[in-house]
Amino acid sequence: MTGIGGRLERFAHEYGVRIGQITTVIVILALWLPILIVAFMSFAADGVLSFPPSGLTLDWYFVFLNNDSAIDSILTTLQISIVATPITVALATMLSYGIGRYDFRGKDTLQILVSLPLIVPLLVVGISLTLFFGSLQLGGGFGPIVVSHVIRTLPFAALIILPTFLSFDQSLEEASKDLGANEIQTFFQVTLPNILPGMIAGGLLAFTISFNEFVYTYFVRGTGVETMPIYLWNQIQYTATPEVNVLSVVFLLVAVMMVLTAVFVTNVERIAQT
Amino acid sequence: MSILTIDDLRKEFGSLVAVDGANFEIEEGEFVSILGPSGSGKSTILRMIAGFENPSAGTITLSGEDITDQPPFERDTNMVFQHLALFPHLTVGENIEYGLKQRDVDKAERKESVEEMLEMVQLGGYADRDISELSGGEQQRVALARAIVNEPEVVLFDEPLASLDRKLRQHMQFELQRIQEETGITFLYVTHDQEIALSISDRMVILNDGVIEQIGSVEELYDSPTSEFVADFLGDLNSISARVSALTEDQVTFTARDLDFTYSRSELQIPGGISLQKDDQVDLCVRPYDTRVQREAVDGSITGTIQNRMYRGNETAYVVDTSWGEFLVIDEEQTTDIDIDTTVSMDWDGSNTFVYAVEGS
Numbered sequence: 249m250t251g252i253g254g255r256l257e258r259f260a261h262e263y264g265v266r267i268g269q270i271t272t273v274i275v276i277l278a279l280w281l282p283i284l285i286v287a288f289m290s291f292a293a294d295g296v297l298s299f300p301p302s303g304l305t306l307d308w309y310f311v312f313l314n315n316d317s318a319i320d321s322i323l324t325t326l327q328i329s330i331v332a333t334p335i336t337v338a339l340a341t342m343l344s345y346g347i348g349r350y351d352f353r354g355k356d357t358l359q360i361l362v363s364l365p366l367i368v369p370l371l372v373v374g375i376s377l378t379l380f381f382g383s384l385q386l387g388g389g390f391g392p393i394v395v396s397h398v399i400r401t402l403p404f405a406a407l408i409i410l411p412t413f414l415s416f417d418q419s420l421e422e423a424s425k426d427l428g429a430n431e432i433q434t435f436f437q438v439t440l441p442n443i444l445p446g447m448i449a450g451g452l453l454a455f456t457i458s459f460n461e462f463v464y465t466y467f468v469r470g471t472g473v474e475t476m477p478i479y480l481w482n483q484i485q486y487t488a489t490p491e492v493n494v495l496s497v498v499f500l501l502v503a504v505m506m507v508l509t510a511v512f513v514t515n516v517e518r519i520a521q522t
Numbered sequence: 523m524s525i526l527t528i529d530d531l532r533k534e535f536g537s538l539v540a541v542d543g544a545n546f547e548i549e550e551g552e553f554v555s556i557l558g559p560s561g562s563g564k565s566t567i568l569r570m571i572a573g574f575e576n577p578s579a580g581t582i583t584l585s586g587e588d589i590t591d592q593p594p595f596e597r598d599t600n601m602v603f604q605h606l607a608l609f610p611h612l613t614v615g616e617n618i619e620y621g622l623k624q625r626d627v628d629k630a631e632r633k634e635s636v637e638e639m640l641e642m643v644q645l646g647g648y649a650d651r652d653i654s655e656l657s658g659g660e661q662q663r664v665a666l667a668r669a670i671v672n673e674p675e676v677v678l679f680d681e682p683l684a685s686l687d688r689k690l691r692q693h694m695q696f697e698l699q700r701i702q703e704e705t706g707i708t709f710l711y712v713t714h715d716q717e718i719a720l721s722i723s724d725r726m727v728i729l730n731d732g733v734i735e736q737i738g739s740v741e742e743l744y745d746s747p748t749s750e751f752v753a754d755f756l757g758d759l760n761s762i763s764a765r766v767s768a769l770t771e772d773q774v775t776f777t778a779r780d781l782d783f784t785y786s787r788s789e790l791q792i793p794g795g796i797s798l799q800k801d802d803q804v805d806l807c808v809r810p811y812d813t814r815v816q817r818e819a820v821d822g823s824i825t826g827t828i829q830n831r832m833y834r835g836n837e838t839a840y841v842v843d844t845s846w847g848e849f850l851v852i853d854e855e856q857t858t859d860i861d862i863d864t865t866v867s868m869d870w871d872g873s874n875t876f877v878y879a880v881e882g883s
Contacts, residue, residue, distance in 0.1 A: 422574055423607035425594040427672065428624035437620075441611045 283500060290493035312494040321479035322498070328390070328475060329458040332397035336458075337451040339398070340405035341443075348413025362406045365399070373399070374467035381468055388470020396464035401454035408453055412446025449513045456506040460499075525550040525708050526571070526676055531580035533566050540566045542732040543580070548676070553702050553709045555719035558729030559755070564712045565604075567729075568678050571710070572601050585675050595624070600669035601678040605685075606661055608653045614640075614664050615649030621672040639667040642701060659690050666698070670705055679711040683718060695722050716756050720744065728752050748793040750805055750878040759807045760849045762824070763880065766802045774798060776806060778846075781822060785872030792877045803880040810850040812874035815840055817860060820867040824849070828864050842866060 285299070290308060292301035312318055347359055365373070377399070381392045420442065424434040462477040469478065476499065483492050524547035533541040541563040548554050556564045569575040571582055573594030581590045589597050600621065609617050618639055619632045627635070640646050643663035648656075656664065662682060669677050683691045699722055702709050713719050719726050719740075726743055728735040728751075736743060736752045747753035750761065764778035775784045783806065792798070819825045826844030838856055842849040849868060860866060 417605070417607060419603050419605060419607040420609060422572075422594070423601070423603060423609070424620070426572055426574075426599075426601045427621035427668070428595050429620075430593070430595050433624065438609060438611075 370463040405450035408450035527583040555723035
């Protein structure tokens with residue numbers, strides 16, 4: 249009883265909480281420190297990236313605001329994400345509707361096939377997309393990038409939207425009709441309020457991933473289109489000024505905002521369902 | 523005039539006949555149960571009345587109007603669903619006023635009705651709560667309030683009490699009866715639980731395999747079931763198959779294997795007034811409460827050994843293993859206490875014996 253097991257147990261009992269706390273701090277630091285340093289370095293006064301900086305300045309933010317190609321790259325990225333996201337949400341919703349509402353052969357397989365692309369290496373799909381658009385003689389550009397973004401974001405959106413449909417109790421719609429609401433009123437008063445949080449959360453996640461998308465875009469973009477991650481990559485390769493950090497901060501803010509909104513919306517949905 | 527009339531109602535799902543020609547009428551203000559085992563088609567009948575299923579044939583008439591082809595939202599019926607189906611995105615008050623809102627009742631009046639309903643189901647002050655904050659019993663009350671606030675012609679219940687524990691279920695049964703009396707609204711309650719049906723309804727419709735076996739008041743059904751199925755379903759039944767071996771002016775003798783049972787004709791319960799002929803094959807049935815058990819084997823009676831004994835407070839139940847099968851005996855007197863494995867014999871009075879003709883004989 250007082251062997252190694254017993255001593256281990258006593259040790260865990262005495263220091264377990266402390267060890268857990270320390271581990272948490274280390275993990276959080278590892279996750280956020282690089283990001284904080286990048287954010288901090290966006291205020292560096294030096295022309296090249298060196299730590300610690302000799303002074304702090306907002307200059308690089310003004311450089312960024314006057315840099316048309318940087319702003320353009322953000323606008324291009326937004327355009328692509330704004331087109332790709334609704335397509336993804338629409339497709340994921342229809343898919344989830346089918347899987348959630350109907351029983352058919354291969355339903356389980358279909359569910360797995362929808363989310364399985366998440367584990368396929370990005371480079372592999374990137375290469376196959378290049379081959380695909382190449383063989384269609386479409387070349388690169390806006391259209392192929394949007395298609396690639398839809399392919400990239402669909403599994404994520406489906407992962408969020410599908411549970412909404414699986415947990416939706418169809419007798420709610422019957423109850424609504426029983427109480428005098430017709431099909432259309434039922435859709436807007438009962439169905440939509442119950443699935444909308446899932447759709448919004450799925451859409452925000454899709455938007456964030458599309459906004460960050462690099463690999464597929466790099467393969468299918470051709471020469472004309474430069475999204476923000478591509479612009480950033482090109483900048484880092486040639487001139488690493490603190491302006492790159494400014495771009496990263498802008499990038500970060502958009503992503504964090506999206507994810508926080510997504511988390512908030514999904515929580516609201518969970519509260520509504522319990 | 524009856525408020526709800528079901529005429530030759532039939533429902534097929536592919537090759538499966540779920541409801542096979544159902545006919546019954548419900549009077550205004552009645553509390554009627556449709557009772558049957560699972561798969562007997564009782565929920566299907568309810569869903570056809572509500573408008574969620576289209577009948578394959580037959581008509582449904584509500585207050586003189588043929589509603590067979592009306593969509594659910596046009597029918598003046600409201601349902602309390604099996605899993606309640608309360609709207610999770612709405613508060614208690616919003617759930618209850620949902621039906622009124624669809625009918626464009628103005629806001630002040632809606633609020634007043636909601637308050638009134640909440641009082642009736644003893645949830646005063648709950649209007650702004652979320653559905654998720656309520657206990658199971660409270661949710662039942664909200665579902666009930668949501669249905670009766672619209673003052674429909676008939677409220678339909680799809681076994682909503684089945685999920686409650688015994689004590690709460692009994693309490694809700696009393697509540698249902700009270701509210702039905704207060705509002706005077708007609709209730710149609712579907713269940714597989716004969717205890718609930720017996721205790722809450724005025725009349726029962728017994729359904730077996732899509733066919734109505736018997737309709738009548740609770741007492742009628744329990745005291746004179748017209749079929750062995752009904753008798754067995756409303757309280758267990760001990761049954762032996764026998765042959766009519768001798769008939770006289772006032773006595774009948776049944777022979778089952780090597781045993782003879784002789785009863786006076788007038789005391790026997792022969793539902794449906796079938797006239798017995800010599801050599802008819804019949805089932806002799808007795809309720810466990812009417813079966814007596816005694817310690818020693820008596821010649822000319824059914825003997826067996828006590829296999830199991832269940833003490834239930836005010837009664838003791840014995841399971842007797844015989845060469846005829848298992849018999850259930852319920853002893854309310856509790857004057858004798860018989861141990862397991864004791865050899866016993868059983869008997870009963872002719873006045874408690876139901877005689878059912880065996881089909882195909």
